[in-house]
Amino acid sequence: YVLTQAPSVSVAPGQTATITCGGDKIGSYNVHWYQQKTGQAPLQVVFDDRHRPSGIPDRFSGLNSGNTATLTISRAEVEDEADYYCQIWYSNHSHAGVVFGGGTTLTVL
Amino acid sequence: EVRLVESGGGLVQPGGSLRLSCGASGFTFSTYSMNWVRQSPGKGLEWISYVSLTSDAIFYADSVRGRFTVSRDNPRNSMYLHMSALRPEDTAVYYCVRDRNTLIRGRSTDFDLWGQGTLVIVSS
Numbered sequence: 639y640v641l642t643q644a645p646s647v648s649v650a651p652g653q654t655a656t657i658t659c660g661g662d663k664i665g666s667y668n669v670h671w672y673q674q675k676t677g678q679a680p681l682q683v684v685f686d687d688r689h690r691p692s693g694i695p696d697r698f699s700g701l702n703s704g705n706t707a708t709l710t711i712s713r714a715e716v717e718d719e720a721d722y723y724c725q726i727w728y729s730n731h732s733h734a735g736v737v738f739g740g741g742t743t744l745t746v747l
Numbered sequence: 748e749v750r751l752v753e754s755g756g757g758l759v760q761p762g763g764s765l766r767l768s769c770g771a772s773g774f775t776f777s778t779y780s781m782n783w784v785r786q787s788p789g790k791g792l793e794w795i796s797y798v799s800l801t802s803d804a805i806f807y808a809d810s811v812r813g814r815f816t817v818s819r820d821n822p823r824n825s826m827y828l829h830m831s832a833l834r835p836e837d838t839a840v841y842y843c844v845r846d847r848n849t850l851i852r853g854r855s856t857d858f859d860l861w862g863q864g865t866l867v868i869v870s871s
Contacts, residue, residue: 670857672792679842679861680792691859723792727855735806736782736794736855 639728641739648745655711657742659724662705667726669707671700674741675720683722684709711744719746749773749860751843756865759833767828767865769843774860777821780846782855783828785839786864795841797855798826804853811837833869840864 642660649655659669669687672680682691684700687707697712711718724739755767769781783795796817797806805817814833819826826843847859 668856672858674792679863680858681861682847682857682859685847685857685859721791725792725857727857729854733809734854735808736784736797738792738794741791 639726639737641724641726641737643722643724643739643742645740646743646745648747649711649714651716651746652713655714655718655744655746657709657711657722657744659707659709659739660705661707661726664705664707664726665703667702667728669700669702670725671698671709672723672725673718673720674723680723714744714746716746719744751845751860751862753841753843753862753865756841756867758868758870760871761834761869763833763869764829764831765833765867767830767841767843767867769826769828769862771824771826771843771845774845776824778849780852780855781819781826782844782846782858783817783826784842784844784858784861785837785867786842787836787839790839793839794855796828797846799853806855830867833867835869838867838869840866 671684673683674680683698687702688700699710701708721741723741752770782797798817816829842864843862844858845860848856
């Protein structure tokens with residue numbers, strides 16, 4: 639199972655950034671999102687499509703339907719610059735495991 | 748403080764072996780499933796392995812199955828990754844990662860706690 643993300647997205651400070659994650663019928667899976675800043679371990683920003691862990695600003699939101707899951711960052715700030723990864727658990731008759739998207743680098747400028 | 752700390756990384760020759768350790772503190776380790784995730788230099792995240800609470804369910808990525816073995820020792824609050832037949836493409840930072848969802852058993856869900864990672868370099 640393949641999760642497809644655009645390599646890069648740019649947004650001006652204060653504007654809205656949209657990061658997508660494509661997959662076959664991804665809407666039938668729970669999608670999770672992680673932020674990774676340079677030199678740091680990843681940090682979960684959304685779980686189960688649209689829920690935010692404690693401490694994550696409400697500027698981060700998620701949706702998942704059809705063949706696309708979306709992470710939206712409203713009122714983008716310079717501190718939001720990072721790589722973002724989507725993730726699911728996938729299983730079929732012959733394979734089971736965690737799948738990550740290739741990651742999207744968000745630039746805020 | 749809730750934390751995960753990896754150790755055991757280093758330089759190893761192709762074909763060699765290495766054992767990584769992950770120490771957990773600040774939470775009840777035995778109630779969480781655990782995972783290993785790696786990241787090659789300049790690349791994205793790659794999930795490697797999952798082990799359930801009592802080790803009755805274990806999964807591996809195709810890229811490491813048959814070469815890597817995950818285990819855990821709940822009384823010692825520790826998880827391990829024994830890596831053998833190492834290849835240059837196994838060069839990566841290896842993260843110890845906690846599953847968030849304690850209600851779903853037998854498979855991974857998503858990850859709410861990551862260690863700082865330990866670097867493994869496979870090179871002659």
